[in-house]
Amino acid sequence: MSAYNDWKPMEIRPDGAGAGADGLRRTLAALGDFGDVLTQAKVVVFRGFQVGEHELDEVMDLLLPNRLAYTHGTSPRTKVAAGNVYTSTEYPSEQTIAMHNELSYSHKWPARLLFYCATTPGSGGATPVVDGALWLESLDEKVRDAFAGGVRYSQNLHDGFGLGRSWKQTFETGDRAQVEAFLEEGRFDWKWTSDGGLRMVSPVRPASIRHPVTGSTVWFNQADHFHPAALGDDVARELAQILPPEELPQSVTFADGSPIPDEYVIHVHDRGLEMAVDVDWQQGDLMVIDNVAVGHGRRPYTGDRRVLVAMSD
Incomplete structure (x- = not known):
């Protein structure tokens, strides 16, 4: 069996640091250089911080140093806020979105993606991630x-x-x-x-x-x-x-x-879908992925799933 088969995203919880943007800031300070952490982990999921949508811009400033526009994007999205924050791909909820690295067809692609769950799906709706080497x-x-x-x-x-x-x-x-x-x-x-x-x-x-x-x-x-x-x-x-x-x-x-x-x-x-690991969502969760190291997609869902996305170099 390949060593890649044992890979799974890194999950981080408050563990005494507190919730919200302030708790996440304290947690990140304790981690050290987040770029190094992400390179090693490939995907980092922040659970239980209960980050509110009104705090999202502050959190993104910590995790995405230079947010990019979705230039040359092929999927339907809506820009929801200043600072290049978008809805995730707006395909019908019953469809699976296959694994991919964002903008890999272009000559410019983001190094990092951040996903934020604003509304928990009724069921399903996981974001699968796959180790690109696997x-x-x-x-x-x-x-x-x-x-x-x-x-x-x-x-x-x-x-x-x-x-x-x-x-x-x-x-x-x-x-x-x-x-x-x-x-x-x-x-x-x-x-x-x-x-x-x-x-x-x-x-x-x-x-x-x-x-x-x-x-x-x-x-x-x-x-x-x-x-x-x-x-x-x-x-x-x-x-x-x-x-x-x-x-x-x-x-x-x-x-x-x-x-x-x-x-x-x-x-x-x-x-790609077979090798993927599903990341399920609860409101307030965040996930940061290394866009070269891993691909991502979307599982079908019911309910009012709302996941926002931003990207950086």
Whole structure:
């Protein structure tokens, strides 16, 4: 058995430090450098501190030193507060969100994510987390080998009316020059279309990378999120059957442009969920994850689950 199979998130409780933001501050002071703690633990869950939503900004200042906007994001979210705080992905509650590292398809991704439970789900709704080294190790050798050369992502972003997200939603701006600067920096192949939309194809992105601190090699791509075979939405799958890949809101190929077999994508999708450890939620809980070391997702739920998310470099 791999040593990675024994991994689970680190859980921290008040243990006399008190609840709320003040208690969390005292606990963090006793821990020392939180960056070092997170690198070793990969995921840290703060239980029982009963942090109120009105205290969230203060807590995030302690745990996320430089909060980032959700630039180039593909999932539906709502910005709920200044300081780049968002709802978690707003997919229907009965859907599972597969494992992924935030923005791994882009040339810029956050190093850290923070999740905060504002409303406890009625049932279910855990956030599964998976050790990226275990995920990579769990894949069949032929699948790992096939992805070794990397992948290319394609997106068709409309101007406000159409399938999927608009380019204004994706980049949180209506300024074309700002979008173009981002695309040039990321070395995308892109063009504005006659109907005001944006067609963009990424350069080759890796399927796995080395963690910048630990050196561990981890699975790090979102091919299954861009591929119709692994989509949980029946409408999206039907759409993929009638439209060529170049016209879909998003698609993915191997680095040489060849199609990725459906069975490879489903294998990656399923192994990620199988290897994951579920983190259940109670109101006031927080979780910080190393976005390179681990992937995350969402289990189906009932009730009024509300989890907020922020990210930092």
